[in-house]
Amino acid sequence: MNSRDLNAIFVWALAALLIATTTDIAVVRVLVSLPLVLFLVGYAVLRAFAVTPQAFLTHSVYSIGASIAITLAGGFLLNLVSGLTPFGWGCWFVLVTGVAAIIGRHRAFPWQFGPLPRVGRAPAVMAGITSLIVIGAFWQAVRDEADVRQFSFTEFWMLPKPYGKLTIGIHNAEHRQQPFDVEVTSVPDSPDDKTTGRVIAEWHGIMLNPGDDWTREVDFPPTVGYSKTQAILYLSQDHTIYRRVSAITDGK
Amino acid sequence: MLATAVWRPVNAASSFLSDLIGPELHGERRELPLAINVNWIALLGLLGAVAVLLVAFADGAGRRGDTYASWLYYWSGLALLLFPLTARMTKPALARGERVILLVLLTEFLFYTVVLYAPTNFIRYDEVLHWMSAYDIQYRHRLFLPNSMLPVSPYFPGLELLTTAVANLAGVSIHTAAVLVLAVLRAAFMVALFLFFERISGSSRVAIIGCLLYMSGSTYIQFDAAFAYESLAIVLFIMILLVEADLSETPRLFLLFALLIGAVAVTHHVTAIWCVIYLLGIGIAHSLSRSRRGHTRAPILFAVGVAVVLPLLWFVFVGDMLVYYLAPTIDRDIVGFLSKFTGHSSGIPDRPMFVSDDGTVQPLLNRVVGVLAVLFVAIGLVTGFFRSLALTVPAPVRGWSRLLEVLRRNWSDSRVVLLTLGAFLFPVAVTLRLSGSGWEIGHRLSTFAMFSAGLVAAVAVVHFWQPRIGRTRYGSALLSLAVATVAFGGIIIGGGSHPVHDVYRISGDADSVEPMGIATAKWTRDWLGEGNRFVADRVNQLLLGIYGQQHIITPIKNRVYLPDIFRPEGVEGDPIHQIQESKIEYLLVDLRLTMGKAAMGEYYERGEPETPPTPSALLKFDRDKRAACVFDNGWMMIYDVRHFDE
Numbered sequence: 044m045n046s047r048d049l050n051a052i053f054v055w056a057l058a059a060l061l062i063a064t065t066t067d068i069a070v071v072r073v074l075v076s077l078p079l080v081l082f083l084v085g086y087a088v089l090r091a092f093a094v095t096p097q098a099f100l101t102h103s104v105y106s107i108g109a110s111i112a113i114t115l116a117g118g119f120l121l122n123l124v125s126g127l128t129p130f131g132w133g134c135w136f137v138l139v140t141g142v143a144a145i146i147g148r149h150r151a152f153p154w155q156f157g158p159l160p161r162v163g164r165a166p167a168v169m170a171g172i173t174s175l176i177v178i179g180a181f182w183q184a185v186r187d188e189a190d191v192r193q194f195s196f197t198e199f200w201m202l203p204k205p206y207g208k209l210t211i212g213i214h215n216a217e218h219r220q221q222p223f224d225v226e227v228t229s230v231p232d233s234p235d236d237k238t239t240g241r242v243i244a245e246w247h248g249i250m251l252n253p254g255d256d257w258t259r260e261v262d263f264p265p266t267v268g269y270s271k272t273q274a275i276l277y278l279s280q281d282h283t284i285y286r287r288v289s290a291i292t293d294g295k
Numbered sequence: 296m297l298a299t300a301v302w303r304p305v306n307a308a309s310s311f312l313s314d315l316i317g318p319e320l321h322g323e324r325r326e327l328p329l330a331i332n333v334n335w336i337a338l339l340g341l342l343g344a345v346a347v348l349l350v351a352f353a354d355g356a357g358r359r360g361d362t363y364a365s366w367l368y369y370w371s372g373l374a375l376l377l378f379p380l381t382a383r384m385t386k387p388a389l390a391r392g393e394r395v396i397l398l399v400l401l402t403e404f405l406f407y408t409v410v411l412y413a414p415t416n417f418i419r420y421d422e423v424l425h426w427m428s429a430y431d432i433q434y435r436h437r438l439f440l441p442n443s444m445l446p447v448s449p450y451f452p453g454l455e456l457l458t459t460a461v462a463n464l465a466g467v468s469i470h471t472a473a474v475l476v477l478a479v480l481r482a483a484f485m486v487a488l489f490l491f492f493e494r495i496s497g498s499s500r501v502a503i504i505g506c507l508l509y510m511s512g513s514t515y516i517q518f519d520a521a522f523a524y525e526s527l528a529i530v531l532f533i534m535i536l537l538v539e540a541d542l543s544e545t546p547r548l549f550l551l552f553a554l555l556i557g558a559v560a561v562t563h564h565v566t567a568i569w570c571v572i573y574l575l576g577i578g579i580a581h582s583l584s585r586s587r588r589g590h591t592r593a594p595i596l597f598a599v600g601v602a603v604v605l606p607l608l609w610f611v612f613v614g615d616m617l618v619y620y621l622a623p624t625i626d627r628d629i630v631g632f633l634s635k636f637t638g639h640s641s642g643i644p645d646r647p648m649f650v651s652d653d654g655t656v657q658p659l660l661n662r663v664v665g666v667l668a669v670l671f672v673a674i675g676l677v678t679g680f681f682r683s684l685a686l687t688v689p690a691p692v693r694g695w696s697r698l699l700e701v702l703r704r705n706w707s708d709s710r711v712v713l714l715t716l717g718a719f720l721f722p723v724a725v726t727l728r729l730s731g732s733g734w735e736i737g738h739r740l741s742t743f744a745m746f747s748a749g750l751v752a753a754v755a756v757v758h759f760w761q762p763r764i765g766r767t768r769y770g771s772a773l774l775s776l777a778v779a780t781v782a783f784g785g786i787i788i789g790g791g792s793h794p795v796h797d798v799y800r801i802s803g804d805a806d807s808v809e810p811m812g813i814a815t816a817k818w819t820r821d822w823l824g825e826g827n828r829f830v831a832d833r834v835n836q837l838l839l840g841i842y843g844q845q846h847i848i849t850p851i852k853n854r855v856y857l858p859d860i861f862r863p864e865g866v867e868g869d870p871i872h873q874i875q876e877s878k879i880e881y882l883l884v885d886l887r888l889t890m891g892k893a894a895m896g897e898y899y900e901r902g903e904p905e906t907p908p909t910p911s912a913l914l915k916f917d918r919d920k921r922a923a924c925v926f927d928n929g930w931m932m933i934y935d936v937r938h939f940d941e
Contacts, residue, residue, distance in 0.1 A: 059464055063463070063464045063465075063466065067466060069465065069466055069467055072464065072465045072466045072467075073465040073467060073475065075464075076461060076464035076465045077461060077465060077475055077479075079464070080457070080460050080461050080464065081457075081461075081476065081479050082479075089551065092547065092550055093547060094545075094547045094548060094550060094551055096541070096545065100395070100486065100490070101490055101537075103486075104483060104486055104487045104490060104534065104537065105534070105538070105551055107479065107483045107534075108483075108487075108530075108531065108534040108538075108551065108554070108555050108558075109551055109554055109555075111453075111457060111527070111530075111531065111558055112554035112555055112557060112558040113554070114456065114457050114460050115453050115456050115457065115557075115558050115561060115562070116554075116557070117460070118432075118438070118452070118456035118457075118459075118460065119438070119456075119561075122437060122438040122439075125436060125437070126436075127432060127433075127436040127437065127438070127459065127463070128436055128463060129463040129464055129466070131463075132460050132463050132464050133464060136464075160330065160331045160333050161333070162333050163333070163334070165334060165337070166333045166334050166336070166337030166338075167337075169337035169338060169340065169341045170337055170340065172341060172344075173337070173340045173341045173343075173344040174344075176341075176344035176345060176347075176348050177344050177347060177348075177407070179348060180344070180347045180348040180350070180351040180407075180411060181351070181410075181411065181414060183348070183351040183352065183355060184351045184354055184355070184411040184412075184414040185414050185415060186355075187351075187354060187355035187358055187359075188358070188413075188414060188415060191355070191358040191359055192809070192810055192811075193798055193799045193809060194799070194809065194810070194811040194930065196811050196814075196928040196929050196930060197928065197929065198814070198815075198818065198926065198927075198928045199926075199927050199928070200818070200822065200925055200926045200927070201925060202822060202823075202925055210822075212822075214814075214818075216810075216811070216814065216928075230920070269938065271920055271923060285929075286927040286928070286929065287924065287927060288923075288924050288925055288926065288927050289923040289924050289925070290923050290925060290935070291921075291923045291935065291938055
């Protein structure tokens with residue numbers, strides 16, 4: 044083996060570029076890209092420049108370090124050309140591994156590996172069970188994260204929009220179906236002001252299941268200057284005030 | 296006769312003391328080649344898997360509020376993980392390859408327990424800050440975009456660049472890419488540390504024990520496993536140390552050395568400074584050494600030059616940002632700590648051991664193990680200090696004469712001398728951690744102090760304790776238990792009072808990140824748009840910053856004091872002034888803060904009153920016609936305060 048390992052890494056980088064730009068299969072993309080970014084590119088550069096310690100384990104660690112540094116260098120260069128994209132990254136690794144393959148084409152492979160230790164049936168079975176348990180632990184953690192919700196809530200909002208409109212919305216994040224009433228009124232400028240405080244809009248018996256949304260747009264009446272509008276969310280069954288929001292509108 | 300009666304016990308005592316702390320190396324230096332035992336590796340892997348499953352159960356029980364069950368599962372899981380693996384790894388006669396494989400197994404299983412805490416997203420405070428920077432790189436495809444909550448982060452984008460490179464090519468989320476990257480980095484760090492310790496001590500036994508003892512550092516289990524810049528920087532740091540150790544013999548490594556220095560310079564400021572300190576120390580020690588003059592000086596001088604110039608160039612580029620970030624921490628922590636000795640109060644109370652800011656006390660067993668861990672390391676340092684120095688003086692010199700040779704500057708390896716002297720940082724770090732004002736620096740210092748402490752204590756184990764008490768099966772088990780206790784104690788100290796998931800805690804960082812807060816933050820992005828100038832409490836700032844993509848106003852770059860906005864009962868005065876001064880557009884109010892003490896000691900900012908804000912203070916904007924409550928979910932309200940300017 045002369046420099047076939049460098050040529051193989053270059054082909055690997057080409058494959059990573061192709062896969063990254065043509066497919067969405069995450070498992071394949073991870074299996075191809077992770078070793079490239081964190082090991083192979085550094086390995087290739089160190090091999091090309093004959094930075095090859097006697098021990099392959101040491102070289103492996105060095106390869107990870109070199110890969111990190113080369114990736115960071117690539118990031119700064121790609122930033123200059125607005126290339127921090129999958130295509131940009133793919134091109135960077137193809138470029139580096141290609142140059143490494145050219146520079147190191149006459150370098151001999153410096154290591155010799157002995158036979159791997161034999162793996163019997165028992166350790167293989169244990170390894171399989173280990174993998175299943177590890178995956179199971181992750182699944183358990185994800186499930187617990189999704190299932191346990193300490194707070195259930197209903198969101199209520201009102202926002203001013205252009206051209207004299209208000210948007211009102213409800214989102215049910217409780218654990219049960221809820222009926223609501225909504226009332227939109229103008230807020231009096233003072234307690235003695237009888238000209239404001241009118242009901243602008245109202246809805247009754249809005250039924251929302253958990254996860255449902257409800258939104259409406261309301262026209263607010265023209266005013267001089269800024270005025271405040273209020274919306275109250277009631278629980279339909281006993282007409283208790285559940286939520287209260289407001290919005291400041293510009294009369295223009 | 297009287298003189299003999301007095302002299303004999305004195306002689307015995309001094310002989311005992313000399314043997315205890317003396318420089319004799321009793322452990323064998325030559326290791327026999329042995330075969331890897333695959334069966335043991337598979338069995339220990341299986342035990343480790345069961346252990347992480349217990350940790351997963353622990354997190355689930357904690358989320359459901361079953362504290363007793365969560366602690367039982369968690370600590371039994373960690374014990375099942377640590378003790379068998381440690382016992383096997385520290386055996387005197389074991390294949391080197393098996394030590395390395397088991398070390399990687401233990402490292403990855405410990406990392407996995409951290410992943411299980413938050414399997415689908417970042418929830419730790421520092422991780423969310425860096426997530427913001429990574430988000431900008433990933434989705435806006437540009438570096439150096441402002442991060443309102445950690446302004447210095449975009450200028451040290453190493454970890455974010457590495458992660459987004461994987462995320463881009465692999466087509467996965469930033470979180471998934473980060474977990475994959477960190478898993479590789481953790482293994483690389485431990486293997487590099489093993490190789491470095493082995494290189495300078497000449498023993499894989501010292502190396503493996505040194506690695507296990509390193510795990511007792513308070514930052515190892517969580518802080519350096521988090522998605523934050525030090526997690527990458529520390530890997531680069533140990534690789535730099537490893538490469539430097541071989542520079543004289545392999546000049547071609549200069550290429551790699553320069554690459555690594557450049558990488559650490561753009562990854563983490565403090566680690567880059569530590570690189571400089573270490574390499575300067577090596578340079579000075581080399582210069583002082585009489586036995587390695589001449590041909591080894593040039594490589595070291597060049598290495599020091601590169602290590603100083605590259606980070607310096609980057610720091611100049613970053614400019615004032617770095618000063619504004621580091622100076623307040625140094626001023627507050629170091630000056631505050633030193634004020635103890637000058638009699639002036641720093642205003643920050645000391646931290647009682649094993650008690651969190653919300654008053655939670657760790658169980659008795661945890662406290663005992665934590666104290667034992669520190670005690671064992673201290674014993675290791677006392678019994679290993681002179682032995683470690685003696686490593687640098689080759690045979691046939693023996694006994695205290697070796698130390699005389701060291702005092703005559705005839706040492707063969709300056710790295711061992713420097714690291715041995717660096718062991719004094721360990722008690723400094725422990726003392727700082729116990730003080731209120733110096734806790735942060737003590738916590739960070741332990742990352743680097745443990746390189747020295749781990750090496751020195753490992754030398755003590757291999758060259759004194761193992762030959763003394765480890766020759767029998769019982770003694771060997773006792774020694775393994777001690778080493779595992781040290782690592783276990785580090786997990787206790789580093790994991791804090793709540794290492795496993797808990798129910799919602801007020802201002803409890805990761806334990807305060809839950810679906811309702813995330814939904815509120817997402818609402819702001821969906822309905823208010825991005826980039827609005829927001830203020831909120833400590834945790835909701837994070838959520839608004841990353842899920843809401845809002846511009847968070849903090850004291851870091853603005854002259855704002857958040858308690859002056861939220862705590863006063865009336866709107867007039869400080870609140871209006873702060874809102875107008877900082878051009879705040881929206882406030883987020885979380886009524887849950889009124890229900891108890893802050894778990895991390897602050898609701899909004901460090902130094903504010905310990906009492907919770909009152910509901911009437913938080914809801915005062917309802918009574919002002921210039922403010923509108925645009926969002927209400929029963930617990931959290933968002934106020935539009937843009938009209939306070941008018």
